[in-house]
Amino acid sequence: MTTPTLPALSAERVDAIESAVFGRIADERRAMRRRRRNVWTGIGAAAAVVVIAAVVGPSLTSTQSTGGSTVVGASGAESAPDFSGQFDQNSVGAVPEQDAAGSSSLPEQSATRDIGSRDIVATGSSTVEVDDVRAAIDEVTAAATAAGGYVESTQLGGGMVGIPIEGSATTATASSGWITVRVPADTLTQVMDGLRDVGDVTATSVNRSDVTDQTVDLRARVAAGEASVARLTELMGQAASVADLITAESALAERQAQLDSDRQVLQSIESQVALSTLSVQLTERTAPVTADPAGFGDGLVAGWNGLVATLNGVVIGVGFLLPWIVIAGVAWAIVWGVRRVVRRRRAAREG
Structure with a gap:
């Protein structure tokens, strides 16, 4: 049985085959890099969502607990009287009455003040x-x-x-x-x-x-x-x-x-x-407060309450960000689809 022989290839054909092989290898590498980049992008986006939810969640919880209104303490609503020693010469204020001759009915102290006094x-x-x-x-x-x-x-x-x-x-x-x-x-x-x-x-x-x-x-x-x-x-x-x-x-x-x-x-x-x-x-006057050191059980309860509050805040934050994530995902899918169609058309023209 005779072995078939391959026809001789010209140098141009060899170069074309090598270019096609190397081009396919380059396409596979680019596709692999693209997949890795998409994976890391997704991981980063998920981490960002968790971080934002942890930050936004507690504030949303406190806003809901106060009915969405700002609570101002009693000390912020009170203002202290002005203790300055300045006076307004244009102010007529509460002054003593005058008699028919226009003289002042001030206390006797000011009326009998010496000339050299201040x-x-x-x-x-x-x-x-x-x-x-x-x-x-x-x-x-x-x-x-x-x-x-x-x-x-x-x-x-x-x-x-x-x-x-x-x-x-x-x-x-x-x-x-x-x-x-x-x-x-x-x-x-x-x-x-x-x-x-x-x-x-x-x-x-x-x-x-x-x-x-x-x-x-x-x-x-x-x-x-x-x-x-x-x-x-x-x-x-x-x-x-x-x-x-x-x-x-x-x-x-x-x-x-x-x-x-x-x-x-x-x-x-x-x-x-x-x-x-x-x-x-x-x-x-406030009564002195006696210190009551907490034990292991109090610390455990406080840690558990903190964990529950943090998880609650994260859940609320995720719920708050979910509509934005959906909109961003739809926009990213549209952009990705357009880019893929453009790449296919470009590859078809090159082929």
């Missing part, structure tokens, strides 16, 4: 720990009244109580409160020292501001304004014509308005000098 606005603030906030407010109110002052405002818990009324009885309780009183300037230190009888004073401060320049300037302006008003009033009685009378009335009205404004500002400053402001923050 006008000082003093404001104090204290923080006191007490057993009963309501009873402490009553004690501070009594001390201010005994010193010749009055209560400007009070705050119990998160609501403004206002100036207390004698004979009124309330049963409201709170763990914190504020009270602001006005007392004569020379009794401010005495009243602040008396706070030690109310509770434990944990912080205290006094701010003094010198307003002598403002009061001297305002007194000079008031004196000049009074003289100008008196002169214009005299000129109105001597007016020889209607035009002169109208001019004098217009000037008098302007000077009188400026005089009233200066008097009101001066009285407001003198009121702040004569009556100092004291703001007291009252906090309920």
Whole structure:
């Protein structure tokens, strides 16, 4: 039996066969790399989903437990009174009444002040720990009244109580409160020292501001304004014509308005000098907490609860991300299908 012989191959045919073999090997290598890349991409995506679920899940759980609303603590809703010693000269505030002659009915202390004395606005603030906030407010109110002052405002818990009324009885309780009183300037230190009888004073401060320049300037302006008003009033009685009378009335009205404004500002400053402001923050005294060291069983229970909470968060996170994963998977499948069709067409044209 004779063995068939293969026809001789030309060099061009050999090169073509080698190119086809090497091309197929290269295609297989590219396909293998593509499969590996897809596997690692899937693993990375799964790991990213787990990580995101672990991060997003607890926040979603806490949001659901609070009904999707932001919870603000009581301390964030309360604002402390302003303890600054500054004042607004344009503020007319609560000032003493004037008599018919326009003089001030301020306390005798400011009216009999020596020329060489300084006008000082003093404001104090204290923080006191007490057993009963309501009873402490009553004690501070009594001390201010005994010193010749009055209560400007009070705050119990998160609501403004206002100036207390004698004979009124309330049963409201709170763990914190504020009270602001006005007392004569020379009794401010005495009243602040008396706070030690109310509770434990944990912080205290006094701010003094010198307003002598403002009061001297305002007194000079008031004196000049009074003289100008008196002169214009005299000129109105001597007016020889209607035009002169109208001019004098217009000037008098302007000077009188400026005089009233200066008097009101001066009285407001003198009121702040004569009556100092004291703001007291009252906090309920907390009982000391005794340490209770946890044992192995408590640690095991805590670890189990933490594991359950983490798994719950991961499940919630996966549920949250699942719609996005589906959409991303559909988009990736479309892109992969288009690329495969393009590769097949390209391979067909090359073949």
